[in-house]
Every structure is written in structure tokens, then in C-alpha cells.
Amino acid sequence: MPISLFELLDAIGTVAFAVSGALTAMNKRLDAFGVFIISFVTAVGGGTLRDMLIGRTPVVWMRDINYVYLILISFLLAILFRRFFDKLRNSLLFFDTVGLGVFTLIGLEKGIDIHLNPIICIALGTMTASFGGVIRDILCNEIPVIFREEIYATVCIAGGVFYFILAYFDLPTNQLYLGTSSFIILFRFLAIRNRWSLPKFKAMS
Amino acid sequence: MPISLFELLDAIGTVAFAVSGALTAMNKRLDAFGVFIISFVTAVGGGTLRDMLIGRTPVVWMRDINYVYLILISFLLAILFRRFFDKLRNSLLFFDTVGLGVFTLIGLEKGIDIHLNPIICIALGTMTASFGGVIRDILCNEIPVIFREEIYATVCIAGGVFYFILAYFDLPTNQLYLGTSSFIILFRFLAIRNRWSLPKFKAMS
């Protein structure tokens, strides 16, 4: 997978996350500033947290201004064509899942770059892909949805494990990336289709 | 604007933010420790987040202990003279607005110091001035008020843009600071007086 394709997929994921964040925020009756911030943190909140935890500062969107432009455009599109995007939610899910795959890979990479333990790398991949939504939910005053319902983070964790299995067989980077992201995308669609969810605990009386 | 005046205004803003945080927290029925923490994050939470994001650590109040002393004194005054300060809320608003101006400038500066993109600098200014309140609201289990109602962050953003317009004309630092903070203070008072607010979105049925 040449870098330029990877960057394109990164951009697609960023836009998908930013649009979904903006749609959620509009339904919470926030004002324009609030909607923009929620859109922003949904898109890059996970990568931001990752960078703060590993000391890679200034954080990602401060070094690559393109993320800011992408989110700004997504935000504007989302508020202008709200009804359109709301109907498209199912198609958006496809791009969202692309984001899940790419962001997990980016997070994994950042950990590998600085020689962290594979378990920590998997945690960084999962965080990059799924903690933007956690910060969004906290700002919207809700218990994070990925702690309650969806199989989401689990897909990233499994993808991370799959990555290291492939890496063990010395696959070239291209195939490693392609394999891992295909695995994540497939797993996510199966999870949605079959309504897989993790066991949930009950309050004890 | 000589440095000493700027430092004085910084101190005034810190005290105003700390007192307003303490008043809010007391109304949420927190205990003394909770009120102190809310007071603290309201005053320096924005600058703390900024420093973590740009990697300027140990963060601001760890390097300049005077912030801690100022907040401690503000906290004590706020709990001792609660009724007095509560009546003074409108006058406090004036000092709060001074804080808005100064904190925006400080945040802008920190970004410029390390040669970040002007857009990022404006984000850092806005964050320094307005995200202490966001952290306060999250800790108090509420959707941040600046995401819903007040024109607040917008004033900082406009102030940041104004700063770079002035800077484009090569104004000396004194006039740059004076111009930007006057702009912010004036804008904020007009916004309050005329009850300006950003467009708010409705939940979709």
C-alpha cells in the first residue's frame, strides 16, 4: 500500500469521524462552536490522547494542519447538508469503518516507532481508533457508548493482535497493512451484521 | 504594555476565574476539596491542557507556584465571603473578561513561540481562555456551557484573528497586546449586552 493511498484512507476516515461527530452533536442541541469541538475531538481526539501519553508533542493536528482543514470542511458540510448525511448514515458506516482500520494501524505504528511492548502498541492502536468517541461522549455527558454496547474497540484489539501475527511471519509492510485493515473492516461488518456484542454485566441487588 | 502590567492582568484574570469556579462548585454541593479542585481547574485548566498538548511540561502552574498561591487565596476568599461575591457577580464579570483577554494572548504567544501555524495559535489562545470552564463543567457532570449558550470561545477566536491582522501590519508588541485585549473585552461586553449567541441546532425527529 503506497503512502499516498494510505494518506487518502486516513483523510477518508478523518472526514467520516468528523461528520459523525457533528451529526451526534447537533442532536444534542449544541451551538455551532460546540458542534465543531465535538466534531474535532471525535476525529482526532484518540490520536491526541495517544500523542500526549507517549510524549509526541505538539500533538498530531498541530504538526499537520491538514487535519484541521479536513475537519473544518467536514463540519461545514455536516451542518449544511445535515438531512442528507443523516439519511446516509449507513453509507457513512462504511467510511467510518475505513477510519477504524487506518487509525488502528497509525496508532500501532506510533508505538512500534518508539519500541514499545506489542501490548502497548495494540492499546495505542485501539485508543487512536476508538477514544475520540469516548471523549465525544464525555463532553456530551454520556457514559461512552463503546463501554456499553457496540463491539468497536474489541475489533481494534483483534486487529492489533492480527497485525503482530502477520508481522511474525515477516510480511512486507504493504501486505501487513492491507491484511490488517481488511481484517478489521471485515470483522467490524460481521459484528454489525450479526449484532455481536460483549457480555454485559448486571447491577447487583 | 510593560510586562509587569501584563502580569498584573494575568493575576486578576486568574483570581476572577478561580472565584467564579469556586462559586459554581459551592452551588453543586461539593465539599471543600471538590470546591478547591473546581476553582483550580477553572483558573488554570485551559493553560494546563494547552501545555500538555504542546509538550510544555511540567505544566504552567508547576513552574510558577504563584498561580497556586493566587488560586488558594481566591478559594479561601470565595468560601469565606460567598454571599458578598455572589452579589458581586456582575462586577466579577468585568474581571472575568479581563482574564479572557489576557489568557487568549498568553495562549497565542505560546504557540507563536514554537512557530506553530496561526490557526493552531488561535486554537491555543481560545483553549487557554475558555477550556478551564469546559473541564469545570465536565467535573460537575454537565455539558460544557460554552458548547451550548454563551458566546465565549467565539470571542477568543475573533480576538486571535484580530491579533494576526494587527501583526500583519507590524505593530509593536505593546500595541498588539493592547489592541487585541481591548478588542476581546469590547466584543465580549457587546455580546453580553445584546445577548448574542451562536445558532443552536435542534434534535431531529
Place this chain on the structure above:
Amino acid sequence: MPISLFELLDAIGTVAFAVSGALTAMNKRLDAFGVFIISFVTAVGGGTLRDMLIGRTPVVWMRDINYVYLILISFLLAILFRRFFDKLRNSLLFFDTVGLGVFTLIGLEKGIDIHLNPIICIALGTMTASFGGVIRDILCNEIPVIFREEIYATVCIAGGVFYFILAYFDLPTNQLYLGTSSFIILFRFLAIRNRWSLPKFKAMS
């Protein structure tokens, strides 16, 4: 106190915090991933925040993978033997208090290592020991309990002050550690036994 004993107490505290986090999260009806994350942040959230604030990155659990293993095991034990641990809550409190003492000391140390002001060191100790619970409560969408009810952080602050008093008399490290942690453990038990709490504020009409 030889290092190995200190490490053992650190491990005991980590397990106690992780188990208590998992028990809390199960009662909030989270799924397995949510319970794991809550367990994780309860155990190392305070130290993580501390490390981000002082720029000690990658943060603690990324450099010492043993924390991750300990939390993973605690999490599994907590969900497998939930009923057992729930009955043991009172005994758990003892181990939890050991954690309070050890974590406060670790936080103090980190600040002293980089020559921060004693007040900041005490803040770091308090944060290390008690802000994991703050992050847990925020993620569970509740106002942090230590801002409302329990004397908890106050014990850490008092322990930090006690540490610097002992240090003033040039005690050897062993006695300094033993003295401070004994003080914290004793103070905490007295606080629980006598239901001590900080003054709480009322909402103003």
C-alpha cells in the same frame, strides 16, 4: 524499607484499585471492555495524569508492562469472582488504603526527582493516589465521589505535609517512607471509623 517490599506494596495497591474499579463498573452495567477500561483507569489513571502533567512520557504503564499484567489479572479475577469480592469489600478497603499510602509516596517522589516545589510534590502525590477514582467517576458519568463525600484526597495531602516534616528532620529514606505510609493508613482508618468528612456547601437559593 527495601525496594522490593515497596514494589510489593505498589503491586498490592494496584490490584486493590483495579478490583474496586472493576466492581464499580460492573454495577454500572458496562460491557467487558468498559469494565476493563474503568478497572485500568482506576488503578493507573492518577499516575498517568501525573506523568502527562510533568512530561514523564511514555507514561508509567507504557514503560513498566507489569502494571498492565497486574490489572488484567485483577480484572479477570474481579469478573470471575464478583460475588466473592463484593462480600470482601471491607477487607479490600485495607488493601485500598495500602495503595493510598504507596501511591502518594510514589507521586511525591516523582516531583522531588525533578526538583519541583514541595506544594507541587504534594499535589502530585495526591493526584497519583486519588485521581484514578476521579477519572473513573467521570467515565461513569458521575460527579467524582472524592469531591463530595469521602475524606480521601485530604488524607493524601496531610500525608504529603507529614512527609516534608519528617524530611526536614533528615530521616533516612526507609523511615521517611515507613512513617509517611503509616500516617496515611492510620489517618484513613480513623477517618472511616469516625465518618469524618469535609464541610460541604449548600446550594444558595
